[in-house]
Structures are given as C-alpha cells and as structure tokens.
Amino acid sequence: MTTTTLKTIETKIPARMDRLPWAKWHWLVVLGLGTVWILDGLEVTIVGALGSRLTEPDSGLGLTTAQVGLAAGIYVAGACVGSLVFGYLTDRFGRKKLFIITLGLYLLATVATAFSFTPMWFFVCRFLTGAGIGGEYAAINSAIDELIPARRRGAVDLAINGSYWLGTAFGAVLTVFLLNPALFAPEVGWRLAFGLGAVLGLVILLVRRNVPESPRWMFIHGRDEDAEKLVGEIEHTIEEETGTPLDPVGDDQAIRIRQRKSTGFIQIAKTAVTEYPKRFVLGLSLFIGQAFLYNAVFFTYALVLTKLLGVPDDIAPWSLVPIAIGNFLGPLLLGRFFDSIGRRVMISTSYIGSGVLLAITAALFAGGVLDAFWLTACWVVVFFFASAGASSAYLTVSEIFPLETRAMSIAFFYALGTGLGGIIGPILFGQLIEDGIPAIAIGYCIGAGLMIAAGLVEVFLGVDAERKPLEEIAQPLSARDAD
Template sequence: MATTFGKINTKIPARMDRLPWARWHWLVVIGLGTVWILDGLEVTIVGAIAGRLTEEASGLNLTSADIGLAAGIYVAGACSGALFFGYLTDRFGRKKLFIITLGVYLLATVATAFSFNAIYFFICRFFTGAGIGGEYAAINSAIDELIPARRRGVVDLAINGSYWLGTAFGAVLTVFLLDTSIFAADLGWRLAFGLGAVLGLVILLVRRNVPESPRWLFIHGRNDEAEKLVGDIEAHVEEHSRTTLDPVSDDKTLVIRQRSHTGFIEIAKTAVTRYPKRFTLGISLFTGQAFLYNAVFFTYALVLTELLGVPDDVAPWALVPIAIGNFAGPLLLGHFFDTVGRKPMITGTYVGSGILLIITALLFGGGHLDAVWLTVCWCVVFFFASAGSSSAYLTVSEIFPMETRAMSIAFFYAVGTGLGGIIGPILFGQLIGDGIQAVTFGYYLGAALMIAAGLVELFLGVKAERQSLEDIAQPLSAEMPTVSK
C-alpha cells in the first residue's frame, strides 16, 4: 500500500485496548510467544551437553572454560542482534523483522550441528544468539501493541515464562540424545541442534499469520492499512465472541504527526534526558536478572557433574523440575502484576528471590546440599526470580514511547545482558574449576544484584498496570507530548 505522511486523528490504540479476549489473541500468543521456547531450548542444550562436549569422543573436546566462553559468545551475539535488529524493527516494522530474525536463528542453529572445532562452534553460537536477541525486540514490541492493556502484564509474563518450556524440553531431549547406547558420542549433541531448527521452522509457519502492529502502521504513514487491519480484527472478535463492541469516545483520540523513522540521536535523547529514572530502572532490572540466570543455567550441569559427582547422562534431568518452577512463577503470579500492581510485585519477586538465593548459598557452601536438595532450592528461588525476570522485559517494553519501543527493549537487553549475561557464565566457568566455595561466592554476587534491582524498582518503578501504552509514554509523534518522570 502507498505510504503518505501527514497529521492524522486516530482511535486505534483505544480500539485495540477495549477488545475482549478472543481467538485472535491466542493466534498472537502462539505465533509470537513460542520463540522463548527456542531460547530456552538453546540455552539448555548447551548447558546439558556441556559434559559431553568436554569429552574427546564428542569431536569438539572443549574445556570447562570453553563452555563458559561459548555461553558468553552466545549472549554477546544476542546483545548485538538485539541492537541491530531492534533498530530495524522500529524503522521497518514488527512483522518483517520477527520473520527475518527467526530465519537467522534457523540457519545458525543448523550450522551449529555441523561444528568441527571450537572456533566454528563459537561463531555459530554468536549468530544463533543474534537471531534470538533480535527476536526479543521485535516480539515484545508486537505483543504489547496487540494485547489489551488490562491483560498485558499476565500475557507478557506468561509468554516470557514459556522460555522454561523450552528448557524442560531441551533437558529431556538431551538425556536421550546423550545416551551412547542409542546415539554415538559425536552424533547425539548434533541432533539436538537439528531438532531445535525443526521446531523453529514450525513456528515460522505459524507466525506468518500474525499481522503487523497497527500502532506502528499509523505512525509510519500507513493509516489506511492500520484502519482496515483493526476493522478486520474487530469484526473477527465480534463474530467469535458474539458481542457488539462499544464505540470509542472522542476523548481517546490521538493526534499524530506521522514519520518515516526515528534516528539514534532522538532515541538516545528520549531515554536519557526525557526518562532518566526509567532509564536507570531498565538497566538495573536487566543486569540483575541476566547475571543470575545466565551464570547459573549456562553452567549448572557442570556444577552437578564436576562438583557434586552427578553422571553426565543424569545431570540434565535436574533442569526439568527447575524449569517447571520457572514456568510456574510467571504463570501463577502474572495475574497479580495487573491487579496488585507492577511496583509491589516486581520489588517482591526480585528482593524475595535474592534473599532465597542467599539462603541457598549458605547451605551449599556449608556442604549441606547434595544434587537433589540443591535442585529443590533452585526450584523455589526461581519460582519468584522467573516472574521478576519476565517483568523486566514487560517493564522496558511499556514505559518508553512507541517509536523507540523495540530499540529500548534491545538497548536494555543488550546492556543489562552484556553486563550480567556475558560476565556471569565466563566467571562461573572459572569459579567451578576453583571449587564449591568459589561458586558460593558467585551465588552471593547474584543475590546482591537481584536485591539491588528490586530496591531500584521500589523507588523508581512505574505504575503501568491496566494503562494504555500511550498513557504510560505518549508517542513522540503525538502533538504536545507530555514530560514524564
């Protein structure tokens, strides 16, 4: 369709927010949310097969430090991909980029299955991470802009929590693929990456039916296309819910000056000078959760096998109950982020998980936990930490203007994950070689970062529950934009 730029009046955000939940919303959830299953699968596969990859028979013969380095490289790729594809998402649209980024993931993960040395493996992990990192920006943007405000919190947390379904699937999958009585030592781990690509291809086929964000369309000069899309969505919802939608009042009208794109300078200026407190909040939330998760889960199989004597083919089973606890947290607590509110729930989950981690570290360092009880402790810690971690993505995706949303997600993910997610796995890879007391120190560090992030939320958090995105942060394209804290 033709693209023209001018000043328009639109009620599209209010029309989208007043929609009752319908079959159409499930299409969005399934089409977009399933990417986190892929991320969980990727992280778990590498963590679960870590012991196998250090064996000479694997064909790679990596060291423990190499495993930590590979994890750091994967995260570095995710950070780079988030920034690169995040900018393109704001400029060229949500749909175009969430198709492209999934394609990058598919190619890279297939290539990983054919790794023949450490360098090639590292390169493949970088580009696999780049595809997944790009997904974060495109998908979170699209989800928030397509889901009604009153359910944005619970849906966003549940979708981000689906990461742990991938973790559980990956853990069970690797148990069988690492069984040398079924698959050769240099074949099973390669099949794991290949099966991840098959799952990604299925998701790609489903995702083709998810539409572009109408909010992105009307700001970028495609208002007629946005109006038609929302009209079709409303007709679909009315037909399947058998209800007649109420008209939207005139006071919900936005006056927008359309634009082709938003430059890097304006994006940076918006985050740092217009929303300095929100900028600090985003950095804090992402750094805390990224260090904790990437440090623990990229190296947990090594903790079990090298420090607690768990066999290589048994260690992946420990990830299944932990994954269940992680998925249950956002699923069961997500509703309260929309009712009790963002600030108390985010603060509570961050600080609470930090305190529980300190207790776990004390018991682990004192020699009171074997593999079973350490896993039980992680289930409890991550029940709360997972809800907090998912809320970090929710927070940065809703507290900045629409024109910068994808880039904001990408930036905070890249910086926070760069600080916590790259340093964490590499540090823990070294700490494992130094023994239990060294790993215990790493756990204390992770707890401190989570508690600190929770306190930042307490003082700087935004009450965004059940509010329209445009009320939380008025679009830069809107006339007479207000200045928020």
C-alpha cells in the first residue's frame, strides 16, 4: 500500500486544461459521462408513463394512484440520500471511482425492479435506483466541469444535462410498445422496460471506463505527478489530432496549493453558509423551483391524461415525446448564450419566462380551454425555457463553490432542493389528481410561483461565472491553506 505525501505545490494544470481546443478527447468525456442523464430521464418517464398500468390488478403489482405518487417520491428520496453519501465520497476518493460505483448500483437496482411482485419490494428498488442516480449527479457534474474548458463550460454542461430528455423520449416511445397488450402481457411489459434501462446502463459503463480521473482532484489530493502525466498525455493526443502545437502557459497562470487528504462536513457547511451565504441562497432557490415543477409534472402527467382527460393508456406516453423534444432543444439551442450573454441574464430569463408561461397554462387548463393536445403543446413551450433553467441550476452550484467541496455542494443542493420540491411535488400531485382539474391547476400555479421566485433570486444574487476559470470564481480551500 502506497502512502501519499501531502505538500505545498505550484501547478499550471487548471490553465492548461482551460486552454485546450475542443477535440475528440472532449467528446469521449461527454459520451462517457453525460449519457447518464439519459438513464435518469428513462427512469422517470417509465414510472410516469407506466403509472396507469401499475394500478391495474393484472399488472402484478396493483398499486393505487397515490402509491404511484409515493413510489416517485421514494425514488427522489433515494436520489437525495445517494447524492449526499456518494457526493462526500466523490470529494474524498475521486470522481472516477464514484461514477463507476454509482452506475453499478443503478444497474443492479433497476434489474431488481423488474422482478418486483409486491409494492414494498418495488419501493425498495426504486429507492436504491434513485440512490445510484443521485450519486451520479454529484460525481458526473463535478468531473465534467473540471475537464471541460472554461469558455465552453456553460454550453456543454447545459447540453449534457438536457440529454436527460433523450431518455424521456426513448422511454415514452418504449412504453407505447410495452403497454400494448397485443404484444406483451400486462404483467410483463413494464418489467421489460426496467430491464432495457439496465442494458443501456451497461453500454454506458463500458464507455465510461475510458474516462480519466479529474486532474484537478488529483493534484489537490497528493497525486500531482500523476496529474501532470495525465494532462501531458491529453495535450499530446490533442496536438496529434490538430497538427498544431498548443500555446504555452505562463508562470503567472500557476496556482499555489497546500494538498489535503479530505474536506470534512463541518468545513463544507461552514464554507457554503458563512463564506458564501448569498450563493447558498441562490443554489437552494434554483433547485427547489425546478425540482418541484419537474418531479410533480412528469411523475404524474400520464395520470392527468388518462384519469382526467380520458386519453387511453397506450396513447398517453406519446404525449411525452414532443415535450421531451422541447426540453432537449431548450438547453441545446440556448446553452451557448449562457457563455456569451452571461449566466445572470439567461438563468433569470429562463426561470421567470417559464414560470409566467406555466401560470398562463394553469389558468387555461382550469378554465377548460385545453384538451390533451393543447395541454401538451403548452408544455412544449413552457419546458423549452424551463429545461434551460433547470440545467443551469446544476451548472451554477458546480461553479460557485471551491473545488474541494464541489461534489458535496452539488449533492447538498440537489438533496435539499429536490427533497423539498421533488418529494413533496409528486405526492401532492398524486393526491390532487384525485380531486380533479381545478386542484391540479392550483398545483401548477404553485410550481409557477416557485420558478418565478427563483428567477428573481438569480437577478439579485446571480454570479457572473461565464468563461471564467473555476479557480477564479471560487478560490480553492487548498490555495488559501498555501497562502
């Protein structure tokens, strides 16, 4: 067993990584890490689209409508717990170890879900599946932001987070066929849906094995020689690809840090609350708003269509496809403006704009103006903007806190914001569906209010992080130790 010697060093690794031109190596990072959001979108959509089927006696589970909402809440609760546990481990033991472990947990749990024969087994499996996905959020977002050049960080981060909706679209189309009783028995189709999710996860795991550890994490934790070697290999690969030597990095771009083994919970909390109180409020606001809206709507949308608007079970999942496309196109098309126009303007516009559009949709829905087609059309427009805002929440909390606490910061805000908005939302909407359209409209208005409030917080407390190195946005704790 080797012993790592911790010391004070100077390194140019952050500047060397940020000055790299976009290359095939960056696409490896995107494909290996970013594709996990497809799995999360698939999971959420499968349960939402299969919600009505799972309430049928011949499904093998026979859940009630309220239990479908409860299962959604349990999945989110697992994600919150997983994000905190694995987030801390990610900051301590490295990005790569944890984004392999968390994906492995997801694979095992989602396979086990396919073999559920009682509600309790189903709930436990959903909790563990959520724990794997929650841990992924912390490990993946921190790794991506530390590997992608600063000038492209916003656009890439939003596009990757937006890939969640590719999983949603895939899940919606998949469930249309799996819900067809002419093709699959009621107790078989939904089980196959979870099994296919595991197959996709296995493919991602094979690609992910080739993604390296974050050099920024390595030099902080006493592995500076390994980090120098890794960055040198990346630079050599890119120079061979482009045929052009990379620009040298000046001595003035070096940072001096005191290496550390780990960062404790107390220091993490102290850093966020006492040193960055405004950023703490900002992160919490952004997460609560988007988590309530998305988890409430998407875990129960199929039930709204089937129970309240009379849409057949095998047709309802199709409505999620255009909504998913709108969600994916929002971050993809608007992402580059987060790097050019800036974070504060784009984040506040996305949140406030989607909140206003949602309030209008709620009013029209309550007034009986919208049928299933037009309600879906309204959601496409609402979520085009909301999706860009929701993706930027992960980008924001990943950028605005020190490197040593990055994964734990993502985990904390995800857990707290999602816990408040994501658990309450599905359970509340599961009950509101039983009370009819007016009650659901009130729930939509609550979501609109939270989104608008979060957008206003961004206006006043937003951080102008566009195109800036991570170390400039928030000085690493190890750099303070060296000083």
